[in-house]
Amino acid sequence: xxxxxxxxxxxxxxxxxxxxxxxxxxxxxxxxxxxxxxxxxxxxxxxxxxxxxxxxxxxxxxxxxxxxxxxxxxxxxxxxxxxxxxxxx
Amino acid sequence: xxxxxxxxxxxxxxxxxxxxxxxxxxxxxxxxxxxxxxxxxxxxxxxxxxxxxxxxxxxxxxxxxxxxxxxxxxxxxxxxxxxxxxxxx
Numbered sequence: 001x002x003x004x005x006x007x008x009x010x011x012x013x014x015x016x017x018x019x020x021x022x023x024x025x026x027x028x029x030x031x032x033x034x035x036x037x038x039x040x041x042x043x044x045x046x047x048x049x050x051x052x053x054x055x056x057x058x059x060x061x062x063x064x065x066x067x068x069x070x071x072x073x074x075x076x077x078x079x080x081x082x083x084x085x086x087x088x089x
Numbered sequence: 090x091x092x093x094x095x096x097x098x099x100x101x102x103x104x105x106x107x108x109x110x111x112x113x114x115x116x117x118x119x120x121x122x123x124x125x126x127x128x129x130x131x132x133x134x135x136x137x138x139x140x141x142x143x144x145x146x147x148x149x150x151x152x153x154x155x156x157x158x159x160x161x162x163x164x165x166x167x168x169x170x171x172x173x174x175x176x177x178x
Contacts (some may be wrong), residue, residue, distance in 0.1 A: 005140035005152065048139055051094035065095065067167035073158035080153050 004079040008045030010054070015043040017061050017068075027088045032060035093168040097134030098161045101144070104132040106150050106157075121149035 018028050029039040034053055041047035042057070049057065058065045107117050117129040123142055130136035130145070138146065153172045 003144060004141060005139040032172070048137060050137055051096040054095060055092060064166070066162050066169055066171050069095070069158050069162035069165060073155050075161055076158060077153070077155035080155055 003083070004076060005045065006076070007042075007048050009075045009079075010049065010068070011043045011045040013068055013071050013075070014057060014061070016064055018043075021061065023061075028057070028060050031077065032056040092133065092172070095161065095165070096131075096137050098164045098168075099149060099157070100132045100134040102157055102160050102164070103150070106152055107132075110150065112150075117146070117149050121145040127132065152169060 024041075025036050025040055027037040032039065032053070033056060035039075038047065038053070039057065042049045042053075054068075055065055058068055097115070105166065114129055114132075115127050118125040121128065121142070122145060127136065127142070131138045131142075143157075144154055147157055
């Protein structure tokens with residue numbers, strides 16, 4: 001089983017939040033002062049977001065960085081459990 | 090007030106865990122197959138760890154990545170509260 005990468009879960013969570021707010025890549029990238037292409041790559045888990053840009057994106061989404069990390073931590077915990085169960089089977 | 094960066098909290102938390110286990114940089118970097126200099130920079134918050142290397146370091150420390158992110162999320166939540174209180178004062 002391919003291990004789950006933090007950047008993929010960060011990207012997925014950022015995209016879910018943007019969708020939940022009904023906002024476009026253009027809107028959020030503008031508010032966060034990052035390029036649209038960069039945000040899109042981060043959302044798809046193709047690029048590691050630097051700590052500074054992650055803070056900007058969260059600010060643009062009005063989501064505390066702590067909440068993002070907690071959500072990602074929870075998703076990872078679920079993935080880790082799944083991997084452990086698969087190994088035990 | 091200087092904003093707290095995720096990589097600084099990740100580094101601090103990794104170092105705390107390594108100290109708690111009484112292990113050296115050499116030991117953990119060897120187990121994680123990362124260079125000693127890289128691990129040292131990550132611990133000092135000077136370098137962003139890629140998702141792959143973060144997973145390796147956590148594995149070397151036998152700490153689930155999810156636990157690391159939860160701890161970092163909690164530290165960030167405390168820092169965000171402090172910042173909010175400072176702004177309100």
